[in-house]
Amino acid sequence: MTERSTDDETTASLPPLPACRPAPDWPFMAALVILGGSYVVLILALLVADAAYTTPGHLLESLAKPEIRYAIKLTLITCSIAAILSVWVATPLGYLLSRFRFPGRLLVDTLLDIPIVLPPLVIGLSLLILFHLPVGGTTIEDFLQQHLHLRVTYAIPSVILAQFAVACAFAVRTMRVTFDQISPRTEWVAMTLGCNRSQAFWRVVLPQAGRGALTALTVSWARSLGEFGPILVFSGATRFRTEVLSTTVFLELSVGNLNAAVAVSLLMVLVALVVLGIVRLFGTPASSGIV
Amino acid sequence: MVEVENLTIRSGAFVASRLTLRIEGGSYGVLMGKTGCGKTTLLEAICGLRSVLEGSIRLCGRDVTRLRPAERQVGYVPQDLALFPTMSVREHLAFALRVRRVPAAETDRRVAITAEMLGISHLLERMPQGLSGGEAQRVALGRALAFQPQVLLLDEPLSALDDDTRQDMYQLLRDLQRRTGVTTLHVTHSRSEARALADQLFRFDKGVVQQQTLDLPD
Numbered sequence: 001m002t003e004r005s006t007d008d009e010t011t012a013s014l015p016p017l018p019a020c021r022p023a024p025d026w027p028f029m030a031a032l033v034i035l036g037g038s039y040v041v042l043i044l045a046l047l048v049a050d051a052a053y054t055t056p057g058h059l060l061e062s063l064a065k066p067e068i069r070y071a072i073k074l075t076l077i078t079c080s081i082a083a084i085l086s087v088w089v090a091t092p093l094g095y096l097l098s099r100f101r102f103p104g105r106l107l108v109d110t111l112l113d114i115p116i117v118l119p120p121l122v123i124g125l126s127l128l129i130l131f132h133l134p135v136g137g138t139t140i141e142d143f144l145q146q147h148l149h150l151r152v153t154y155a156i157p158s159v160i161l162a163q164f165a166v167a168c169a170f171a172v173r174t175m176r177v178t179f180d181q182i183s184p185r186t187e188w189v190a191m192t193l194g195c196n197r198s199q200a201f202w203r204v205v206l207p208q209a210g211r212g213a214l215t216a217l218t219v220s221w222a223r224s225l226g227e228f229g230p231i232l233v234f235s236g237a238t239r240f241r242t243e244v245l246s247t248t249v250f251l252e253l254s255v256g257n258l259n260a261a262v263a264v265s266l267l268m269v270l271v272a273l274v275v276l277g278i279v280r281l282f283g284t285p286a287s288s289g290i291v
Numbered sequence: 292m293v294e295v296e297n298l299t300i301r302s303g304a305f306v307a308s309r310l311t312l313r314i315e316g317g318s319y320g321v322l323m324g325k326t327g328c329g330k331t332t333l334l335e336a337i338c339g340l341r342s343v344l345e346g347s348i349r350l351c352g353r354d355v356t357r358l359r360p361a362e363r364q365v366g367y368v369p370q371d372l373a374l375f376p377t378m379s380v381r382e383h384l385a386f387a388l389r390v391r392r393v394p395a396a397e398t399d400r401r402v403a404i405t406a407e408m409l410g411i412s413h414l415l416e417r418m419p420q421g422l423s424g425g426e427a428q429r430v431a432l433g434r435a436l437a438f439q440p441q442v443l444l445l446d447e448p449l450s451a452l453d454d455d456t457r458q459d460m461y462q463l464l465r466d467l468q469r470r471t472g473v474t475t476l477h478v479t480h481s482r483s484e485a486r487a488l489a490d491q492l493f494r495f496d497k498g499v500v501q502q503q504t505l506d507l508p509d
Binding site: 182185186188189190191192193194195196199202203208209210 | 296335338339340344359361363365366367369371374376377378386387390391430432438475
């Protein structure tokens, strides 16, 4: 049975409740640090193990090899081109998905997840099939070779394309979230002030998306650096031609040269840290937008 | 002059039909209504930011119903102000002039006049992030007025301000309107704002806009 309050009863007439004495905060903080920190410790342990396995001598020895120098150069060039292409394509695509409702939008959105969820090896296989599928008596590969004298498969363009095919999906996701976080009202106001859509985009939206574009660039660059499966299938692993650092690790491992494989792995970590560090250092001006 | 006739507009699932409103040239019109009644949607339709299903919008005698926002010569201050986070106050005031390719010297002159009129000359090099509520409001007003629009549309512009700043803004808005002669439509749910500012008062209730007398009860 519940008691019913009378009309003249207020909370002031009720006996005061004792002050709260909540349990201490440290178990919660400790849980945050332990759970979160475990992953940080794992990454550090991996790096330390690699560093302990190899020596500075091995690293220098690897750096001195011309094939590894070639791989470093090719890696830096292809990753940078793939990352720039990714942001170039991801910016309009992310903006379209963020701002407009159009027929087939859900389908496009789902398609964009495919490079993220598929094993990268399958992307490489699919690229290989696409370029060698007979269409109208020719293939894309033959067409490009005959008309543009451009060889793609097992050549450098295939490395860039394999990296781009996967990295761009990550750049699109990043750019979409970036545009989602920018209020469309700023564009609307710009349009009332005399801008067409294009002017509003270039003058108002894009400057606010600067930080997001930089994040998309670094994500796609890092993703390209780690790409291995599609490059192996679509580009092969030919020394002084299509060998990037990830394939170097594979090639050294496949001939049982574990020391060199570990040395190149550490080299990749160093290259990644230097490039991402430089991008972050120059990419955070005080006046950049809120992303 | 702002003339809205038999306007039907849609915003998502919300539809407002057959809205009619007429603000005389150079008047300060205040549109009152409860939150969610469609005041903002009507304002956005006048700006050209919402598509119109039926009816017409005429600004200073010109039918703008099918024109793009840029072609309407309307100054718009949204509720959240929507200042451009990457631009200084000076760039805000110069924005509409640069879009119109006004020469640099003339832009500087006009920016200085607008800033002086709004009392923000000392803020010209500041970024919006560091401005107080009242200062940000003045910048948004300056941005909207810098290209001398025929009509000024204000969406609950004073709702986030403290009482003292609000009183200052009443004075500023009346003063601006007297000096520029711009026809103004100010949307609010505050009776004190309506009392302080309105030449013409409208109420948006149950899907109908009706003109009311100015003697509002407390």
